[in-house]
Amino acid sequence: MLECTIAGSLPKPSWLAEPDRLWAPWRLSGDALAGGKRDATLIALKEQEDAGIDIVTDGEQSRQHFVHGFLENIHGIDFGHRVEMGIRADRYKALCPTVTGPLSLSGRVHETEARFARAHTRRPLKFTLPGPMTIADTIADAHYNDRPTLAMALADLLNQEARALEADGVDVIQFDEPAFNVYLEEVGTWGIAALERAAAGLRCRTCVHICYGYGISANIAWKETLGAEWRQYERIFPVLARSRIGQVSLECRNSHVPMELLRLLEGKDVLVGVIDVATEMVETPEEVASLIAEVARYVPLERIFPCTNCGMAPLPRTLSSAKLAALGAGSALARQRLC
């Protein structure tokens, strides 16, 4: 009980990519880059194991960004034709590649890193993929010209890769859908349908991660506009509770989400963010354990998985390591007290 995990990403070593930023350019190329990704994956796994993280990830060491990493092996996307666009309802600008034709996978996307990670840990392995709504929000479209249609096409590709990842030995497949917290209406009309299509036929555990974004300045400024109570989850949790997705990963530490909203996820495993990724302050094990105890008032213990609020990719490595240790130690303390 109270097995802990991380949202997905960890910072990359500075010899692999520029530190402390998103979309960090690689510092290696060719065979050296491939070898560097493998070495960084080993470090990410070892650090999680040493910190007492029960369900580990590859730390997303092999992709430059959680969305665009998936898009690099897809026919119908032109990376040479990048457009600056406002994403997440224009919260910030990103340079996005363009869909120029029908989408299809040109082969496996994450086979190398998934199999490598599987070969080097005995712990349950989680693998993250961007969700269809979030990809559709992070790409320019000059072909489908209709966001739900584009999302469904992306969902088919995600499903193809997700089934292959399951065959590679991945235990949990998580779709990252930060866009769910932005387009609340669309979640019900087509977002969940696209997500379920991406997860169709999977026998392994399935998860959706819905946060308020990385701890970058645009997100911190946005959060300040959301008021004293963040009730976005209130709109989407009932829809998620009825879906076929097994687990929901959400933001909790230092967020203004009213705790009683967690009751709306009855029947689902809840990956509770007990580590804030938007502050340099490191949580103490005591703080982690007491937040878990508070969550336990609303979610049955056997359904609670302590987790980070979001990915830690943009954080300094020393900070991320300290937060990993706090997550592991705090979860152990909560197990002692509550189980």
Ligand code: ZN
């Ligand atoms: Zn996130």
